[in-house]
Amino acid sequence: MAGVLIRNHEGHLLHAKAFNLGHSSVLIAEATALQQGIKLALHSGLRNIIIEGDNLLVINAFNNICSTQWKIANIIADCKLMLTHFASYQIRHVFREANRAADLIANVGHLVVSS
Template sequence: MAYAEYFGECLNNMSEAKAILFGIEWCLDKGFTNILVESDSMLIINMINGKAKTPWQIKHIIEDIHSLKVQGTFSFQHCYREVNMIADYLANMGVYTMQRSFFTKFLSLPMRVKKTYEERNRRAPNLSD
């Protein structure tokens, strides 16, 4: 599953945290309990992992993420922006369209996302998706 969503006007840390929370909720709702969360926001990953102080503005979102962790096995890790180009494209799509878009099949993804995915896997087929 991939999605794009508009979270309104907010700081990037707020949108990163909201996106992670939404993704976790979606996975749990669909019965997935072994979840790897990758984000190019090292700060948010460090907040979730307890290695950075969480500002009050997003504390409730980080707490919601922690409360969901009891429902499965979770791993939160940082990935570099170069590996996360698809997520960046979808985030921008959400901002520009100001709506939520779901993609549950590869064929339904925007052409640019499919091309980026195929190019990345052609160059480095051992990278996790």
């Protein structure tokens, strides 16, 4: 399960989407949520984005702070490629408590039959 929220600069919700990833690891789910969020922002025509994620391993792998595990290497590479289409972006870690809405969306992902 993965969840994505897109908000505007005032914090108002623009999009929310849940994904049922079947049986996958937390690492793959978090990296996939990053990938799907970037895709959704790109398709929404956004030009400047700030990405907040609560999985420090995924954020650090993206920012080249640690080596990327092979399981998510292609997902991270795809994210980096998609981000070249934005005028600007930031990606940063937030604690799960600050990311409750996305966590809630992810938790209802099991209700999604197909995405």
